[in-house]
Amino acid sequence: MREMYPKNGRVILHVDMNCFYASVEIAHDASLQGKALAIAGNAKERKGIIVTCSYEARAKGIRATMPVWEAKRLCPELVIKHPNFELYREASFALFQILARFTEKIQPVSIDEGYLDITECYGLGSPLEIAQMIQQTLLTELQLPCSIGIAPNLFLAKTASDMKKPLGITVLRKRDVQELLWPLPVEKMHGIGKKTAEKLKDVHIHTIGDLATGKAYIIRSMIGNHGLDLQKRANGIDNRDVDPSQMGQYKTIGNSITLPKDVDEEKELLDMLERLSQSVSRRLQKRALVTYNIQITIKYYNRRTITRSKMLENAIWESPDIFQSTIRLWKKHWDGDPVRLLGITACELEWKTEATKQLDLFSFEEDARAEPLLTVMEQLNSKYGTKVIQHGSQLFRQQERTFQQNLENKFI
Known part of the structure; x- marks a missing residue:
């Protein structure tokens, strides 16, 4: 079976759900x-x-x-x-849970598509057999059809998955590029939109083949350095890696309720918040996620809305802990006016298996034993005036936030 995989190259799948x-x-x-x-x-x-x-x-x-x-x-x-976006998110989560059975190297690119690097998965079968297993599993367990592209890189895998829908499996090799892709109009190429295609046509680049063989300086003058990346892909070259760091990047899980009438009775409002805490907790546990940040939303009778949040030292997921964190925010920020809407949102999410722990009555002895280490950490940070030493989980979440901010800034 190992002989069915390239000795030096990669095997990438692009799974694209049909009419998701x-x-x-x-x-x-x-x-x-x-x-x-x-x-x-x-x-x-x-x-x-x-x-x-x-x-x-x-x-x-x-x-x-x-x-x-x-x-x-x-x-x-x-x-x-x-x-029904809640229903679609549930299906998307189940989809990627199934894909994770085949490899850890998964990169979601939207709610209904993602890349898998199966280069080291020869123990499961040939690339075609793995694609067939994925397609059949999604049909059997979720009743959801998909098309799959098999190729040596991300661009060709994405292109291949578009070639046969619904329920297609297409293999696209680099040697097929000239025959299958070059004759196509340039706007058919993944990554080229209408405006970019118009600019390219202004310099007589009408097909993918024209782009592949065109003069680099002309392409760059029309659409910038990104044009050179597109030219490489038109020649079947794409060195990007599948990025598993994007797997499971749920931004938030929350719930809200619009009250049938304006309410200023605190006990009634607290009962509502407790029910919302239970709802958020159930959804976190269903997805095996925990939260490091609880956010509360209060919309008043006059439509004035405030949103406040608080970072937590430790991960939580159970409803009593979510409720207690919410209560602290509530006591600090509710001004006593009648309320129209209440909401609770869990932010800074992480897989439960990767979270540090949840503080409770059974962990205080362990925390006490860790106190000398915490003291040394504090002394080092105090001496050097920066976070020279941190919990691994804190650093990981900081890197995640930086990555997410950079990603969002690209599209603003």
Whole structure:
């Protein structure tokens, strides 16, 4: 089996779910099977647009971004559902949990797609067999279809997964690039949008082959240094690694409730917060996550809204601890005015197995034994005026926050 894997190269899979939102709705409600189904942001409003749709709907000419009124004209029997993002997030979590059975080297790139590096997974079978196992497992356990690309790098794997939908498995080798990709219009290449394609066409680059063989200085003058990366990919070259650090990067888990009437009775409001704490705790435990930051949202009768949060020294996940952290924020920030909405959000999330611990009545002896070490750490930090020594978990979370901030800044 080892001989079926490259000696020096890599084997990358790109798993791309087919019509994800619609497929999740169908898996959740079997009566939708076989029907023309669309997900629309404002399904009841004339200005609403289609977010995604099933293949049955696509066969009727319906597509994403189409106005709802136009879609209904094309297909009067079209079933339209409002997006249920909580349901989609649940399905996405289950999806990546299944992918993690095959390799630890996973990089999610959106709610419904991700890359897997299976270079060292020859003990599970050939690359094609692994792709078939993944596809069948997702169908059997989640009733969700996917297409999978198999290639030596991320770009070719992504390109391959787009070649056959639904339920396709496509192998794309570097030697296939000239025959299969070069004749295609340049706008068909992953990573090139409409505006970039227009700029390239201004310098007579109309196909992927034109981009691959074009003069580098012309390409750079039109679309910058990123153009040189695109030219490499047009030649089948992509040295990016699958980045597992993005796996499981749930930003927040929270819940809120809009009260049927404005409430200023503190006991009633605290009861609401306790129920919200229980809800957040259940969702954390279901995903095997813990939190290092609790946030409270208070919306008053006059629609004035405040959001306050507090970093925690140790991870928590159980409802009494979440409630106690919430109470501390509540006591500090509620001004006594009637409340319209309450919310609790768990931030700074981490896998439970990687978290340090949860302080409780059974861990105080261990904490006491650690006190001499903590004292030395404090003395070192005090002497050198910086965090020269930290808990590993604190450093890890700091690096995660920096990574996330850098990622967000790229898209602002």
